[in-house]
Amino acid sequence: MRRRRRPAYNEGNTERDAHAVQEVTMARYVVIESRDPVAHRRVRDTYALALELATRAEEVALFLTQDAVLGARRTAPVSGELRGLLESVSVLADDFCLAERGIADDDLLPGVRASGIAAVVDMAVDEGRRVLWN
Amino acid sequence: MTSSLNLLIMDPPYESERTTTAFRLIDAALARGHSVRVFAYEGAVNLTMAGQAAHPNPLHGTDVDAEMHPTTREWVERLFAVAGGRLEWVNCGLCVDERGAGDWTNGPRRGGPADFTGWVTDGSATIVIPTA
Numbered sequence: 197m198r199r200r201r202r203p204a205y206n207e208g209n210t211e212r213d214a215h216a217v218q219e220v221t222m223a224r225y226v227v228i229e230s231r232d233p234v235a236h237r238r239v240r241d242t243y244a245l246a247l248e249l250a251t252r253a254e255e256v257a258l259f260l261t262q263d264a265v266l267g268a269r270r271t272a273p274v275s276g277e278l279r280g281l282l283e284s285v286s287v288l289a290d291d292f293c294l295a296e297r298g299i300a301d302d303d304l305l306p307g308v309r310a311s312g313i314a315a316v317v318d319m320a321v322d323e324g325r326r327v328l329w330n
Numbered sequence: 331m332t333s334s335l336n337l338l339i340m341d342p343p344y345e346s347e348r349t350t351t352a353f354r355l356i357d358a359a360l361a362r363g364h365s366v367r368v369f370a371y372e373g374a375v376n377l378t379m380a381g382q383a384a385h386p387n388p389l390h391g392t393d394v395d396a397e398m399h400p401t402t403r404e405w406v407e408r409l410f411a412v413a414g415g416r417l418e419w420v421n422c423g424l425c426v427d428e429r430g431a432g433d434w435t436n437g438p439r440r441g442g443p444a445d446f447t448g449w450v451t452d453g454s455a456t457i458v459i460p461t462a
Contacts, residue, residue: 313355321359321362
């Protein structure tokens with residue numbers, strides 16, 4: 197019996213890819229980041245993911261929690277990278293984690309909103325958004 | 331639309347802020363009136379170990395009461411108390427056996443990944459919190 201040739205990793209599967217793209221474009225997302233962007237370079241990948249999803253999906257929110265809120269300060273050395281998301285991604289910063297770190301609302305990059313963690317629950321459960329935590 | 335939230339957690343107690351965040355998510359979901367199902371995987375099965383005990387802090391010169399050191403077991407017990415039957419907690423059986431973590435507080439039950447896959451395929455919301 198002749199075995200079916202296994203496709204190379206970079207070969208397209210039109211039907212499968214079309215289905216995947218449709219799933220992405222019809223979905224809404226919450227991307228969660230918890231790491232300090234200064235200490236962890238891969239946080240840039242999370243920003244890039246949120247931005248890329250925003251170009252394809254219906255709606256994308258980025259929820260910053262734990263040390264990730266440090267990157268939401270207007271004085272953060274990486275704030276420019278986060279600023280680049282604000283036109284297409286709703287960026288929320290966990291108010292509990294902001295308070296723990298002594299970050300006031302006035303310290304936040306304009307456009308970033310302080311929010312309770314219940315917002316994640318609302319977006320996931322009530323709005324049916326897909327949640328991606330890196 | 332669903333009113334249930336699934337959480338998969340992996341971090342062991344006292345190691346990562348992600349544990350606190352997971353507890354806050356569970357608490358927030360319960361406060362919203364939702365049901366919550368937790369699958370504790372890998373080191374997270376240690377969160378519910380019955381033998382956990384608070385300790386004094388000789389460095390601070392504080393006894394157990396003054397130190398107010400919360401244990402993750404107590405947090406889980408309190409979540410069960412406020413849940414009123416809306417919290418289901420499954421400890422991964424193989425992870426429990428590997429760690430000898432089978433003596434846990436009232437509430438959780440033993441299970442396996444099939445429990446989690448069943449939850450995520452019933453249309454309810456799911457959050458997977460990876461290890462830090």
